[in-house]
Amino acid sequence: MNFHSTEVRQKALTLLRGGARNADVARQLKVPVGTIGYWWHMDRSKRGECPGKHEPKCPHCDGVALDEPAYAYLLGLYLGDGHIIQYSGHRVPSLMITCTESWVGLMDLCEQAMRAVFPDNSVCRVRRTGCSNVKVYSNHLWCMFPQHGPGRKHERTIALESWQQDIVDSYPWEFIRGLIHSDGCRVTNWTTRIVAGERKRYEYPRYFFTNKSDDIRRLFTETLDKVGVGWTSLARGSDPFNISIARKASVALMDVYVGPKH
Incomplete structure (x- = not known):
């Protein structure tokens, strides 16, 4: 030696x-x-400069700056397709958003939002069959997303805390975009009409949002009301799981601020 x-x-x-x-x-x-x-x-x-020695500070707990538009978008994604997990043996829990493999742009937006909200934490993508999980690791996930709890989201109460509601009120379109990008879609519907004795086909765009949680659908529709988007509730069987946005002016607003997944 x-x-x-x-x-x-x-x-x-x-x-x-x-x-x-x-x-x-x-x-x-x-x-x-x-x-x-x-x-x-x-x-x-x-000298206290060793990477990993100290847990990155939390915007909610420690009062550090928070990218609120990115958080509003990430909150929408979490309420739709996200969940917080901590596997046995893992020291740090992770927030995971599942994205269909064909929506590369959505995965990019999700990763950008995670990095903006948690700039000092690890973000990665884990590829699965037909999809990818975009993940961020942090010990502060439960305080940043207090809606986390045992069981499925539609089987428990989902309500925003006052500080979260303030962010959603300030950035409603980002929140709407996150919800649509997780549990929504933009589709083209069609119908036929008799015009001058001939049957003609008409196509028109429509947005759908589908979620089994009454609370999450309510958060979505209340935010739509605030930005002036008209909506209707459509039943699947006897359960009103679907929110439809079909009025021309409302669809035009959604196209400006949300747009289809890509």
Whole structure:
């Protein structure tokens, strides 16, 4: 085993603090690069600069700045297709949004929102058959998304806290977009009419939002009301799971601020 003097170690740290790369310092001082890396890690740890030593701060708990538009969008995605999990043996829980593999743009938007809301946390994509899970890891997920709880969302009460409602009120379109991108769609319907004795086909766009939770549908329709979008509730069997937006002016508004998934 090789031992290195305090003088060599201090010279290495001086170079590293000046911005030198580990490999360059190792070559200059003829010290193994692993030893240089260990010295640098211990030095940064003592000074409180070691990555991973401290949990990233939380906008809700610690009062750090929050990207509110991104949060409103991510909240909509979470209420639709998201859930928080913590596997056995994993130290940090994750928020996972499941996206169909063909919606590459949606996955990009989801990842951008996660990185904006949790800029110091790890974000990744996990590919599954026919879909991808976009995930962010944080110990503050439960305080940022207090709607988390045991069981399915439609089997428990879903209500926004006052600070969340303030964000949704400030950025309603971002919240609507998140809900549509998770549990909604833009489709083209068609019908036929008799005109001058001939049957003609007419096509028209329509937005749908489908969710089994009465509370989540209510949050969606209340926000639509605030931005002036007309809607109707359509029953699937005896349950009104579907919200339809079909009026021309309302669809035009949705096209401007939401648009189809891509």
